[in-house]
Amino acid sequence: MKKQILQIENVESSEFIPKILSGFKNLLKEQNKSSQDAEILLTREETSKMLSISLVTLWKYTREGILPAFRIGTKVRYKKSDILQALKQMNKF
Known part of the structure; x- marks a missing residue:
């Protein structure tokens, strides 16, 4: 998995929260895909x-x-x- 760095400076929560949620969604999709492959x-x-x-x-x-x-x-x-x-x-x- 590729590591990404997120630097936070004077960011409002309305900008920050969607980026965090997007990152979590991507991680969950990757984990779900790998677990589905194993149950074939x-x-x-x-x-x-x-x-x-x-x-x-x-x-x-x-x-x-x-x-x-x-x-x-x-x-x-x-x-x-x-x-x-x-x-x-x-x-x-």
């Missing part, structure tokens, strides 16, 4: 491609509880945030 549901194919593993290995990881999966009807989905968390756990030394 991926198919088995997308997940295996992301991890560069076969569908059989993905099934094995799911069965062993390494990667949590969600069943929606007959379809299996994986949360992107869960995949990233599992990668962190697997790569701990």
Whole structure:
């Protein structure tokens, strides 16, 4: 994130408050966008491609509880945030 400096000298609150609110709105939009990206549901194919593993290995990881999966009807989905968390756990030394 790019840092910005705001210098305040003899400014009335009617000018100052909108700038502060605008800054907060931008920060909230950025945080909301990043959290939405993490909650994306991926198919088995997308997940295996992301991890560069076969569908059989993905099934094995799911069965062993390494990667949590969600069943929606007959379809299996994986949360992107869960995949990233599992990668962190697997790569701990």
